[in-house]
Every structure is written in C-alpha cells, then in structure tokens.
Amino acid sequence: MNGIDLDKSEILRYLGHKNQAVNGDIMKTIDVCADDILKTARYRYIYKIFDIKMGFRKGESCIELSGTNISLLGNDIYEHLRDCKKCALMAATLGIEADNMIRVAQNTDMLRAVVLDACAADFIEKVCDLAEREIKQKAEEEGYETSFRFSPGYGDLPLETQRDLLNLLDAGRKIGLTLTDSSLMIPGKSVTAIIGFTKNYSAPVKKSGCDICSLRDTCKFRKAGSTCGRN
C-alpha cells in the first residue's frame, strides 16, 4: 500500500541476524508476517514546520519554536539545529492494529509475534522515510537542506519532550497517537522526530548517531557490533 515495501534484510537485522544460516520456515514466516502487517496496520503521519530561534532557558541555551511556548532543551538538539532557520516536527504511527496483531500472536505463536514485531519495526522506519521525503521536498522548495531525524530521548533531549511534540502536532486527535504517564507512546510502533532546515549544512549536524545516543551503552545493535542504522 502506498508504495511501502518492507526490506527483508532489515527485518532479519532486527531479529538479531548476522551470518547464521536461515531456514526456509523462518523466511516463509517473514514473508507471511510482512504481508499481514502491511495489510493490517493503518499507518498515519503528520508534521508541522516551525520557525526557530536560539534562546536561553534555565541557564542553558535552547531552541525556541516560534508561535508556541515550547523550547527544546539540551545540548545535542541545540547542536543539531544550531545552523537551522526552521525545523519540522513529525510523528508517525502504525496504528493500534499493529499492536493488537502482535499482542494476539503472542498467545498462539511466539515465532510469529517476534517476526511481526521486527516487520513492524522496519515498517515504521519506512513510514518515517515517507514523511521525511515529503518534509525534505517542502524544505527544498524553499531552498533548504534538511538534517537527519532527531528524536526525544536521543542524546540529552529529554524523553519528556515527547509530550510537547505530540501536543504541538495535536497527534492524539490527528493520528490517534497518545502518551502514557511514563512517556510511552501508544500505539507502540510510533516515532516522533525533529528535522532541521538549513542553508548551511555543517559538521555537527552530520555527527555520527551513536556518539551522542543515550542508548549507546545498552544498545542491542552495538552489543552485536552493528548500529540501528540511524546515523
């Protein structure tokens, strides 16, 4: 649907695959699950573009989003957007149907559940790519380049920023994306991100993802000598 195809090698990577032989049953399960999740999930995304300016809050520099009372805190997001004039906030979700499907599978077939989960992980990345392409196009129309996607919880941008982002996007009403008290997004297969618009794409923006990632010490990909691919 809408030209989204899942990438089997990515799905295998999410499943922790490196170079092991993969038997036919698993490949077949991946095919079936990819097909099922593509058919069942109702993905949606929204984004909004804001002018930004550098500000100062609580004794530290921050990014202010114009026309809102929201500031983005932390050194890393500051570095990320330092040379930017605008930024896009985006939110994407596979919808509750994906969660339901994975949950139900856990009752009857754990292999299917795990593979569905990996397919969903790849799927939401593809949805983000779709949103990002659209945002990039908008940016280019105005003569900007775009930065990579930067998400709450990444670097020292507090996870609690999630709440502000979702409020600004009216994500509950627009795409059914909600947040629990512990800043957990539901539906579970959801992503929020900040993309900078700049005419002056400089070094800090391109800094490797892992170097500033707060999950670097516990990341399962790094433990296995790989990365999550977001750098």
Added chain:
Amino acid sequence: MDVIEYIKNKRLIFDGAMGTMLQRAGLETGGLPEVYNIEHPETVLSIHKQYVDAGADVITSNTFQANAFKLKGSGYSVQEIITSGVTLAKKSGAEYTALDIGPLGQLMEPMGTLRFDKAYELFKEQLVAGEKAGADLVLFETMSDLLEVKAAVLAARENTSLPVFATMTFQEDGRTFVGCDPVSAAVTLSGLRVDALGVNCSLGPSQLMPVIDELISHSRVPVMVQPNAGLPSIRNGETAYDITANEFSEYMKTIAEKGAAILGGCCGTTPEYISKTKTAISDVPYVKPELPRETAVCSGTETVIFDGGVTLIGERINPTGKKKLKEKLRAQDFGYLVGEAISQKDAGADVLDVNCGLPEIDEAATLTRAVREIQAAVNLPLQLDSSDADAIEKAIRAYNGKPIINSVNGKAESMDAILPIAAKYGAVVVGLCLDENGIPETAEGRLRIAEKIIAAAAAFGIPKEDIIIDCLVLTASAQQSLVIETIKAIRLVKQLGVKTVLGVSNVSFGLPARPILNSVFLAAGFGAGLDSAIVNPMSAEIMKAFRAYKVLNDQDKDAVDYINNYADYKAEGSLSAVSAAKSDISVSDGDLKSAIIDGRRELAHDLTAELLKTHDSISIINEYFIPALDVVGDRYEKGTVFLPQLIQSAEAVKSGFGVLKENSASDGGGRGKIILATVRGDIHDIGKNIVKMLLENYGYDVIDLGKDVPEEEVVKAALDNDIKLVGLSALMTTTVKSMKDTVAALKKAGSKAKIVVGGAVLNEEYVEFVGADYYGKDAGMTVKIANEVFGHNN
C-alpha cells in the same frame, strides 16, 4: 423545557469549532485553549455569543481537555477551568449549555495503561464540576474507544442527572483509531441509553455520509452529527479546511433529511457555517428515522446481528465437567482461557460464552479479569455466564461493547436481580424457561414463562429485541418423551417476537455417539426457527450441522464458507484411513531431540506422542526436551543460531509439552515456581513472554502477572506463593524506576525471593541500581539463573 423534551419535537442546533476561533484570536499552537476561560474570558464569551447570534441552540463549554491529565502543569484545577467554562457558555445567552468533554488522552487497557476505574474517576471529577456550574447536558465527543465512552457515560449516570450526548470520531476507513465501527458504537451506546449518539470531527460531511447512514440505521436514540469543514490541508503553514460554509450547509441539509436530530460543526467551522446550516435545514421537516428492530451484540469493534440467520455461541469456556479448565481458573492462568477463546473463534464461533463459576474462587473478580483478557485477544462479542448477579455486574462494567447476559429465569428473585443490570448496562439477556416450579413439561408451560420474563423486562424498559429465550433441553435418556416439547416451545416462543437459543448437548447425556444426537437435535431446532445455539465449535458434527444449515437458509452466500471447509470432504471410511496414515509416523523420521533443535513443531508433537508410549513424562522432559534446549541455547549464546531459531525450538518443545499435558494431570515438570511481570507503566512484554516460554520449556511453573503490573500485585503473588525467583522486565528508561520500586516493595514486605531483571534498556550495571540479584541478558541466560536459584545445575 429540558433538552430531552426539546429533541422529541424539534431539531437541535449546536455551535461550531472553538479551537479554530481561538487560534484566530491568537492562541498559540500547542497551548491549552481551556486556559482562555480564565486568562481571556472575554475572547471565549465573544465566540460563544457569535454562535448564539448565528442561531445555535446549544453552546458547548470550552472544556474539551479539562481533565486532570491534560491540565497537569497548567496551574489550574479541573474545577476552576470547568466552572469558568460552563459559566461563560451560560452567559452567552444560549438556550442550553453543554458541558464539553473530550477523550482523556491516554489509551485504556489492554491497548494502553489507563484503567477503567481511573478513567471513571477522571470523568466524574469533570462531570460533577460541570453540573454544579449549571450545565444542562454533557457532550462526550471525539471519542475513539467505546470502553472509554462507557466509563464516561457510567460516571455521568451514577454521579449526575445530566442528559448524556456522546459522539465518536471515525477515520477514512470507517473506524475509529482503535478500530470501533459505527454499528458497534450505535449498538453499545443505545444499550447504555445515552440521550443522543453520533459522530463528530474526523472528516468533512460528504465523507461522513456512510458513517451517518450506519449510525441512523442502528441507533435507538436521536443521532447527532458535527462534521469538520471538510478535509484539512496546510496552506501557508496553517491548517485550512476545504469546504465553504455554503457547501457545508448543503451537506447538512442532506444529513437532516436522513433523519439526524442534532446538528453542529467541528474543526474549521465558524459561526457562518452554523448560520447557513440553520437556514438550509429550516424547511426540512423533522421526521424521525424508524427505530431498528434487531437483536445485536458487539465487542468494541465487531457486531453480531441475530436477525441475519443462525448464530453460534461457543460453550467451551465453562469449567463444568472440565478438569483442566478448573485447574487453570484456580491458578488464575488466563492464558489458557484466551487460547480457548482464540481456537473457538478460529473454528467458527460468532459469540463466546464465558463462565468462571467455581465454588472456591472469587467469581466476580475472575470473570471480570477473564473478560478483559479475552477481549484483549479476540474481537467476538461475549456472553457473560453466571448465576451470581454481582459477578455479572462487575464483569459487565469491564466489558467493551454490548454483551449477552446468561441468564435470567422466571423466578421473581432472578428477575429482580438480573433485569436491572441488563437494563442499566444495555445487555441482551438470555431468559430460561423455568421458574419456582422448575421446568414445565409442556411447550405451553415454557411459553408462559417466556411471556412472564418478557413482561418483567419491559417494565425495566428492556425491549423484546434484547431478549433471547432458552426453551431448555431435557435429556433423551431420561425424559425421552419430553425432548420434542423443546422444539414445539421454540415455535411458540418465536411468535412472541423474541429470539431463541438452546444449549443442545444436554439432549445426548448418557447415550453413546453424542455428536450424532446433538447435531440432529440442533438441525431440528433450526427447523423450528431456533436463532442461536450454545455449542462446542470444536465438534466436527456440530459444525457440519451449522455450516449446512447456513447454506440452506441462504445465510452463507454462494456457500463460500461451506465450500472452503468441505471441498475436500471424504466419507467417514476414508477419513479414518487418513488419520491412520498420520499416526503411522515412526521414530525413524529423526529423533525428538533433533526435531526440537531443528524447530520442527509438528514433528516434535508427533514424536513426543510416540515416545509417550514407552516413556514417562519426566524422562521425556529430562532426556529429550532439556538436552535439546541446552544445545539450542548454547548455539544461541555462541551466535550460531539467532532469535527466531531459538523460538522455533521453544515452540517445538511447547507442542511436545502439549502432548504431555493432555496425558497427565500435572502441568510442567515441577522444577519450581517463578513469577514474571513487566513492571508498572510498561506494556512492552514480548521479551518477558519469550522468557516465560523458555522457562516453561525447562519445566518451571510460571506465574505470569502480565504487563503494567503494580508493585503490590507482585508482592502479593510472591508472598502468597512462597516464591523463590521473581523476574521483572522493563523496556523504557522511564519504567526502570518502577522496577526499582517493585524490588524495594518486595524486600520491604519480607520476600526472600531472588530477583532477576531484564529488558532492552538494562545492562549489568542496572542490577545494583534497581537492587536486583541477577541480570537476565536474554531468555537463555534467565534459564541458567533459574537453574542456579533452584539448584538444577547439571
């Protein structure tokens, strides 16, 4: 005149958007519009007045998000915002003021973490404040989850006397964000006896037409429609909607002609839209649509309508005569019930009966939990089966949708207890043809009891469509001459205009080849007009009768389902040849260990069955399952196999265990009891469930407390079961804190259990931080830890 009287004779006009107007007046993006009630009351009042001038009869207060969740950090309390909001709406001079309440902003269990009781309390707080401030009615709007609306409606009914209007928001696919469809919404909300139901927001009026049609044809109460001003698009960075006030009003005229009683606007609409709508509909006569005469039940996402043919109610979740289910209920193992629910659905059940009645357990709590767990996995409507009115009421509160109550009977005591519950919560109720004098022998006697139940129900406002009469089956081996009275009774009762149901299997009690009698009796019932039957969908004979009848009564169109199931049908003789061939597999196909290592589920199942002829369960576990799992675990650790392969092997052992369990009363290998829980606030439990499967594979008994588990629940289970090992999982950095709290609570309560923690964000260093004893890096490691704790090192 109160608003309920008003809509009996006249169409009611609501106002349009508030947010859109506030943004025009300078509200910041992402700011709370409700704060304007206090900080800029003149702006809010002026918008209300513009709508009154435009002709709105009802002004909705600017209180959509005024709940404790959303107002957190705003500096204002729920009471302050609601009191000021309702007061401003009243000041506008409108005929009526509606207290506006939107969704709480968090998803309810099982999708999210919000509990029913918590939702109820939050709504109650808003409702009480709104009524006190002088609102004339409450409007719950932009709702996605029927269960959340149910909490809201019950909070309104039980704490205020406000009339209740409730509207939901549907997406392009005709469903809400959580999958609710308009039919289930209309059926459930009509059952809950809201004063009006409908749709708002979501889409423009033209896209909403199919939704409106469905709402009108299934609603028993007036229908309300508040569309957006078309579909949104971004123009110059601002959200704009794509239809004009003129176009909007033309669509609204069509909607009025369809029979909608209450009209207004949502996002993007302005006073102009309302005033043009008012003019456009002024010459449309107010003709109320015909009320649906249907027997409908639903879950939160699927409706079953009995008028379309015969309905199969699955009977298997009932402990009577089922040893295994009794054990599972005593152990509070709901995974087994969910499995039964899924397999009945897959076999073709339309509705599932759920009975948790065992003398030694808390039936109300168990039935309630069972309803929640089953609804999390299966979208079929449920039939809540209990003789205990308290259990029925508790479970029905937790139920998402419109259920069936099984049952009431002709005894005064039963009717007094059950009918008020059916009326209040809007359930369909099964009425048994028996009373103080037992089951009448004759069909006429049973008819009289049916009449009595229908009359008593009517007194509670329960329509005939919400009653299903069970004419009761007597046993052919004991009262053969009376069996046919049941069939006669069905014919008579059907003339009363109610639906009928039978639990057929009683007929064959004490006779051989029971499926033959059951299915022929079922067919006889269908012939007499029987609408539904409580039967075992796993029985091939029963399904044959059902599927065949569905072809004959034109229900299974083009016999699609029938052909799908029986295209390869062979007469009895050849069937047994097939099963003989199947049982002929021999151990030469590879031994059990390699079947497990290769992750071959079916083969592992068959080989275990074969081995069981010569080995006992314990030796199969110890000599085959565990050594094979050790090999796979070892390879996993070394990285020569990856996660899906480990799980394939675990599934293979699980299917082998299935064989052992079928053949012995004891579950598992008795290696020891372990608690597993995903901690409070976290609902990512797939990792925990993998650990559970592997531990069970190794013969441990796992008490799975599920996800989002409060500390006290873990503590209670640990103390009650004298637990030696507790496994906790958390996926989020934010929920590691709950993990720490849980560990602290366990220690404080004096539990001696060792604690193993795991989850994506953890590592060895967290063990100390949370106060645990071990870090289970993965499922294999956790098994090793369990072996160490229980002294099973080999």
